[in-house]
Amino acid sequence: xxxxxxVGSLVFLVMLVLLAPLRLVLGWMGAEGAGLSARRVEGTVWxxxxxxxxxxxxxxxDARVGVSPLRLGFRVRxxxxxxxxxxxxxxxxxxxxxxxxxxVPLRRIAPAAPMTGELVLRNFDLDIRRSGCRSARGEVAxxxxxxxxxxxxxxxxxxxxxxxxxxxxxxxxxxxxxVVVDAxxxxxxxxRYELVTRLRATDPTAVAAAGAANFERxxxxxxxxxxxxxxxxx
Numbered sequence: 001x002x003x004x005x006x007v008g009s010l011v012f013l014v015m016l017v018l019l020a021p022l023r024l025v026l027g028w029m030g031a032e033g034a035g036l037s038a039r040r041v042e043g044t045v046w047x048x049x050x051x052x053x054x055x056x057x058x059x060x061x062d063a064r065v066g067v068s069p070l071r072l073g074f075r076v077r078x079x080x081x082x083x084x085x086x087x088x089x090x091x092x093x094x095x096x097x098x099x100x101x102x103x104v105p106l107r108r109i110a111p112a113a114p115m116t117g118e119l120v121l122r123n124f125d126l127d128i129r130r131s132g133c134r135s136a137r138g139e140v141a142x143x144x145x146x147x148x149x150x151x152x153x154x155x156x157x158x159x160x161x162x163x164x165x166x167x168x169x170x171x172x173x174x175x176x177x178x179v180v181v182d183a184x185x186x187x188x189x190x191x192r193y194e195l196v197t198r199l200r201a202t203d204p205t206a207v208a209a210a211g212a213a214n215f216e217r218x219x220x221x222x223x224x225x226x227x228x229x230x231x232x233x234x
Contacts, residue, residue, distance in 0.1 A: 026090075034095050035191075035230075036088075038063075056191060056230040058082050058108045073098065081108055086124070094129035094189065106142060110185065110195045112226045114213040117145040117157075124161060128189050132166025140170040142183070147199070150209035152177040178203035180221075191230035198223050 026041060038050035043065075053060040061080025068075040073089035073096070084102025089095065103120045106113055124138030142157040157172035169186040180200040187193045200221035201207050215222035 031090055034090050036090070053078070053080070055082070058104055058230075078102065081105060084121070091129070093131070094127070096128075097124065097126040100124040100126075100138070109187075109230070110193055110226055110228065112228055113195050114197055114210075114215065114224050114226070115142070115145055115147050115181075115183070117142045121161075126161070126168060128168060130189050132189055133163035133168045136161040136163050136168050140172065140185075142172055142174075145174075145181070147179075147181075147206065148209040148213045150205050152179045152203070152206060155179060155181065157181055157183055177206075179206045187230075193228055193230065195226045196223070197226075 026036070031037075035056040036050075037054050039052040040050075042049045042051065048065045050060065050063045050065055053063040059080035060076070060078035060082055063079070064077040065074050067073075068087045073087045075085065076088050077085040082102055082104040084100065086100030086102060087098040089098070100121050101123065103118050106115065106117050106119045109119060120139075120141045120143055122139040122141070124136075124140070126136045127134040128136075138161050140159055140161050145152065145155040145157060154176040155174055156176070157174035159170050159172040161168065161170050163169070164186070167186045167188045169184065172181075172183045172185065174181055178201060182198045184196045185193065186195075197215070198221060199206070199210050199215060201210065210222040211217070213224070215224045
């Protein structure tokens with residue numbers, strides 16, 4: 001009888017947690033302070049929805065949210081400017097992402113970048129705190145790349161995420177149609193980004209595009225550095 005009462009009590013507590021209003025739980029976990037916002041929060045921890053959601057300056061659309069017990073976080077499915085899914089863990093001093101497969105326009109991360117394209121994450125994990133980047137891994141790629149008005153056919157930049165000096169970094173490289181591009185994208189815990197782009201080209205159209213995009217010409221090609229900050233949504 002004692003065992004049955006214990007099991008029954010545990011089941012009741014689990015159900016109580018799973019059926020808790022998602023709005024209250026996200027508030028308790030400090031979601032807004034971490035940069036996650038929504039016009040309206042609906043449903044429970046087990047099955048909820050964030051209407052017109054955003055993470056900092058990136059729209060998540062109407063995102064579906066549900067608890068992921070094995071990952072100790074929330075599984076989020078986004079259908080806004082950012083599209084995809086992954087597990088989000090909110091902490092008082094930062095956030096963690098796990099098993100993320102998603103894409104987002106580069107302009108939403110680095111709006112002043114000389115390139116446009118779709119930033120794609122595959123099997124991406126991140127643990128970042130106020131003190132800096134703790135761990136990061138997974139594939140990062142930039143697809144549908146366009147440099148100014150020029151879109152070199154087949155150009156795709158790819159690399160692996162890592163932490164370096166407290167920052168999340170993604171060194172990307174690719175080549176196509178007489179153009180070689182190396183880009184180093186980095187981000188700190190406060191949302192400050194830096195994008196260093198190096199371009200070598202033999203194609204006259206790409207050379208002209210680099211000049212028009214205010215790249216600095218050097219002995220080994222063209223270089224440009226852009227810095228900024230992801231806007232926090234309040």
